[in-house]
Amino acid sequence: MTGVAWDSVHMVYLLSEERMSTYITATDGDLDSAFELYAWNIELAAALQSATAMVEVVARNAIDHVLTSWSHVKYSSSDWFNLPVFDERTKKDITVARQRVHRSGSQVSHGKILAELSFGFWRFLTSKKYLTTLWTPAIYRAFPNGDKDIWTRQKQVTRLLGNMTFIRNRAAHLEPLFRRDVYRDMSEARALMSWIDHDALAWFNSTLKLDGVLQAKPAFLDSKS
Numbered sequence: 001m002t003g004v005a006w007d008s009v010h011m012v013y014l015l016s017e018e019r020m021s022t023y024i025t026a027t028d029g030d031l032d033s034a035f036e037l038y039a040w041n042i043e044l045a046a047a048l049q050s051a052t053a054m055v056e057v058v059a060r061n062a063i064d065h066v067l068t069s070w071s072h073v074k075y076s077s078s079d080w081f082n083l084p085v086f087d088e089r090t091k092k093d094i095t096v097a098r099q100r101v102h103r104s105g106s107q108v109s110h111g112k113i114l115a116e117l118s119f120g121f122w123r124f125l126t127s128k129k130y131l132t133t134l135w136t137p138a139i140y141r142a143f144p145n146g147d148k149d150i151w152t153r154q155k156q157v158t159r160l161l162g163n164m165t166f167i168r169n170r171a172a173h174l175e176p177l178f179r180r181d182v183y184r185d186m187s188e189a190r191a192l193m194s195w196i197d198h199d200a201l202a203w204f205n206s207t208l209k210l211d212g213v214l215q216a217k218p219a220f221l222d223s224k225s
Contacts, residue, residue, distance in 0.1 A: 008035055022176045027220065036218050041178050045171040047210045048182070052168035054204055055189050056119045059161065062142035062196045063122055064114055070138035081113065085133040093121050119168055123161040126154060146195040157195070160188045178221065186210065 008031040012020045020034060023041070027033035071080035081094050097116035101108045124130075126139055135154050140146075146153035167185055170177060186208070193201040 008032065011035070026178070033218070033220060037178060037221070040213075040216065040218055041176060042174060043213050043216070044177050044182070045174050047208075047213045048167055048177060048185070049171040051186065051189055051204075051208055051210065052119070052164045052171070054207065055164050055192055056122070056168070058193060058196055058200045058204075059142070060114060060117070060122050063125060063139055066138050066141045067134070074137075079110065081110075083134075085130070087129070090121070090124065093117060119161075119165045123158060123165055126158045126161060128154070128158070143192075143195040145198070153195075157192070160192050163188055164192070178217075182210070182214065 012024075012031070015038075020038070023034040023037045024031065027037055067080040067083075068078045071083060072078045075083070086094075094113065094117070097113045098108055100116045101112040106112055125134060130139070131151070131154060136150065140150040140153055143153060143157050147156060163185070167177075167180075190201055190204060193204045
């Protein structure tokens with residue numbers, strides 16, 4: 001209930017001293033300020049989760065589109081989940097995704113499997129591991145506005161997707177994000193969107209709800225920067 005008093009010392013125990021130590025240290029031991037910072041970090045995490053989710057869905061679908069087309073031409077099948085170039089890790093990820101769909105009671109379909117694959121799965125597909133087997137023949141086309149040199153493009157895409165995955169995971173577990181350069185993170189998110197499609201970038205910019213969160217940053221953080 002709003003307005004009900006709570007004991008900050010007891011809340012440190014409930015949240016764990018280890019978790020709260022970062023915030024307590026950042027506020028020089030002031031518990032009220034530490035909990036204000038923790039609350040703002042939750043809002044920041046939610047906004048960053050939304051941002052990375054937008055990048056994930058657009059990047060995932062862009063990669064899926066080019067792999068579907070390429071697989072149809074090369075292997076006479078649009079179901080690229082069975083490509084012979086996959087290593088055991090990738091095969092296992094796809095198998096687990098299929099099993100999750102099946103356990104949910106839904107009909108196993110291409111789209112349902114896509115939704116069950118992790119952000120890390122898509123980053124791995126763009127990695128050097130698949131440079132000659134997937135990136136060069138197909139995946140580079142998912143980022144048509146990237147660097148003209150497709151090998152440089154691969155390095156840039158996999159690095160930025162890796163950063164987005166890292167941010168998403170930290171945000172999902174409510175890890176401290178208040179010291180991050182969020183403007184740089186969002187610049188990288190915008191770069192990925194623009195490399196995929198200019199409409200994706202415009203949609204991202206119009207949908208992202210981060211400015212209000214950043215404006216609500218506790219004032220004492222600026223005095224420590």
